[in-house]
Amino acid sequence: MTRPAPTDALVLGPVLRYVDETSATVWVRTAAPATVAVERAGRTWSAPTFTVHGSHYALVVLEDLRPGTDDAYAVAVDDEPVWPLPGAPASRIRTLDPSRTTRFAFGTCRTTGSHDEAGNRAHGVDALRSLAVALRDDPHRAWPDLLLLLGDQVYADTTPHAELEAFMAARRSLDEPPGEEIKDYVEYAELYRLAWSDDVIRWVLSTVPSAMMFDDHDIRDDWNTSWSWRRDIRATTWWQERIVSGLAAYWVHQHIGNLSPAELAEEEVWRLVAAHAASGSSGGLDLTDALEALATRADAEPSSYRWSYTRTLGDSALVVIDSRAARELQPDSRSMLDDVEMAWLDGVLEGGVRHLLVGTSLPFLLPPGLHDFEAMNEAMAQGAYGRRVARGAETLRRTIDLEHWAAFNGGFDEVFAMVMAVARGERGPAPETVTFLSGDVHNSYLAEVTDPAALGARSRIVQAVCSPIRNPMPRAVRVVMSLFARSLVRPMRFVASRSRRVPDPAYPWTVTDGPWFDNNIALGHLDVDALELEWVSGVVDGDPDHPRLRTVHEARIEPLEGSRRAGTGRGRLGVASG
Template sequence: MDAPTSLVLGPMLRYADETTASVWVETAASAEVTVRCGARAWSARTFRVEGHHYALVVVDGLEPAKTCDYVLAVDGQPVWPPPDSRYPPPGIRTIDRTQPTRLAYGSCRTSVPHDREGNETNGVDALRALALAIAAGEAEQPDLIAFLGDQVYADLTSEAMREWISARRSLDEPPGEEIKDYAEYAHLYRLAWTDPANRWLLSTVPSCMIFDDHDIRDDWNTSWTWHETMNRTSWWHERLVGGLASYWVYQHIGNLSPDQLREDEIYRRVLSHDSDDELDLTDAVMDLASRVDRHPDVYRWSYVRDFGDSRLVVVDSRAARVLEPDRRSMLDPVEMAWLDDQLVGDVDHLLIGTSLPFLLPPGLHDFEAIDEMLATGAFSSQRLSRPVSRAAERLRQAVDLEHWAAFNEGFAEVFELVMAVARGERGRAPATVTFLSGDVHNSYVAQVDHAERYGARSLIVQVVCSPIRNPMPRTLRVFMSAFAKSLVRPMRWIASRSSRIPDPAYPWRVTDGPWFDNCIGELMVDGPALELTWRRGELPDGEGDPTLATVATVRLQGTGQPGIVAV
């Protein structure tokens, strides 16, 4: 096999700290994969899942605050960077804890061609615009890109994906044009990550990821009714197992540090495998996915990244839900206990990544809370309770009313944990506690009003960047803007009429936005302050290479005392 065809996907620079990093690849066959930085080299044998071959090369013993250009080889043959690459050499840059954190983030990116038609239907890919700007030296390289859900769309496939599916099965058979199994997921990821500019970016900037619903299917784990309906289909189990198994391979293992990889129940099989034969992980990964569906608490998808001035806690807000109608929560008790352990102070900025915004526009929060109350049958008239409940459930699934507001028990518990951090009850209060989210196809900033009245020493904010490439229909933008502004008071009045709908303990409001552009967000730490920027790609002629343009910049002044222990 020649070098150009031996590398299927990647390399992707995933985990990185002061002295270690991991590089993920998919190869065409069983192989030894090597990363070379200068005179040093690190290697890993591939493992396979469903006939596909992967390696995660752990690069250790690096110097802090240094960048080392690297070459990737498969069975000794250099395969990356390509000899005709128009981009700078890929490099592994270790964390410099003396410098302020610069974090890029976003969600919701469809995989359609970057031609005139694709840009007209889906807009310009903001990630690609960022990649080209960094490559040209026109934008700063972030320390990390956090992808907060919907990296792939398993239920809204592109023309190229549908053509590939139709070559292996009939589109008239369930699930039709949607993704069916692991093999189709593997091709879906290939379409998502092979654009040359984005591929270069992912090879040289560390990334972390978490799923949202479209990685599996729209409204994934919205309610018990949704769950039961899907389980009655002939295809759902295979789809879910394929989706979670491929997520473990393509997204999750790259989130983990070397120590966490050694503790992972599946990956430690890779580390302990001492045969020259390629390890087949198919059964183990598929079994894990099946068990997670039945018992979410058997495996954790959430994780933590620490920087010099910040801690990023990334929370699974999809797979760990409790869906029983009488005890709905976004997080099960095991996951909530883990989050309780992670939400502590003694950092300058506490960042909480959750694909679904924790603080929705207030009008939308109340709307979802009202729908949640009606869907659970909490209605004064027993005669009307069942039809109203059914109507509320249909509405919930039709317009995605399944954010934190629709799981009030978990929402309230997490809010209290955050307030305890902000009050300095869990260590030194950070300057800010910032939720980073996507999902809603618009970008905005929300802030807890007068948090100091509740004893908070930290600024508490919600920052959203969505979509990277999947714009909201214009007809829906009016409603989203209204929920952030004109409908806030009417929805609050309606919600307050019912004793069954709890009033939020700590009110908040949207302070900036919403913006509806395809965007990539950037958060930069500046002492106790955060500078937030949203950028889009611009293409005046509709095709070609986009330029990066600023949509908005917001500066938030933290109220804590970074580096000073409160007495």
């Protein structure tokens, strides 16, 4: 392929998604129905686009690659070269190398806004964009094998971007529900376009493999907080279109890229895409009806579709949990995960890996003071102290977002028991670390189970939180969060421990580092001797196009004494699992 000239054929992307030792997937959005081709190392793979509500997409699957190879790639639409853009650095596909230790980056909560002085004043410096600039400009910087984005990549319920507001106003009256919030799939498609179209963001997404998971703002603040929240939102005139559009847009823009080629082959809607491609039909494939049917069913019957998934990372493993759509909200049986999702998690949380990473958008281990506060609120909201208290507790829960794992205590205890079984070596050789990766709370910290060896564990059990990438918390709320992490821990534990209706955590933990409140993104290294973590933030010194990275915090999580594993081993989770 020759170097492309500027073109309108490519609307968005390419986005490099799934990558393992021998395969990769590349996602694009095009301006019209077309055949999309990806060329790498003298070979070409292609796929026809599919259509959803008038927008056109392709996910090109590259197979039979060689492990540990690093080659530039190019994209063409109907034989017209469209990527890389003139003057831009090459995009590359680096397949995983079984002999190389894995590096990753993760974070959540990234608002869409300009990157000039006004945008940075409103949203802060974009940490993801700052990392992208560093990767682009520093050839010696270690390259992530995976970018894990754990929620709130787009904000469907707050749309401060002037271009998006103008787009919406040209289609409908913003004085009618849902007002300035996203209404339908077409507006979601534009929201994603704006979130991923900055030149530097577009480049980094094209060259660093990514895995993603939704959180509430991808749909709406407090999504599935409680049964009463769900009842009230369903009574509105606009919610059904919103939830169906949001889940369909998530399937297109995020979910299918999480899946391996083998998993794609089993996915019910993707089978339509594969069959259409195999038929060689010249007509376009419109997935609108099929996707809306899937989204409608997935919302009404969450157990009918799984958004969670796994990935193998060399001799380590990643399990990403849906902690939003899979909730059981019945007042007498609340759980973060329904029975089907819990059974799936029970089947994939295994040892036999060096490091086990568990991605969940909501922190599993909150600061202990906040955990106790949410657990007390949950008991009140469930009627432990009468109906009047329950109504007030429910109002408080929905007002200040008291809906993390602590507010679904039965599910919390069940998952914690699974994790402890892994850490004790009851599900295969115990990993060196079991680490929850999370965000959501707009502050970052590190927490750890206290004295795991005394609990029979051979693994260190850690919670690493990175939030926000770009959406800083108001100063007053920062003070409150700091209090829950430190000063209020003992008072809250004192109050909670004296109530028979508030369960005591079976395994105590503490915040060891933090919290800190910068816009930041976390970098991880699954080293043979430790799990290394670094939180970095972007700093602008007069030139917003060239932010520099500043280290906010570093941590090194070494194995428990006497539990260091010999050799490198291989992960037990296959690339097609989940």
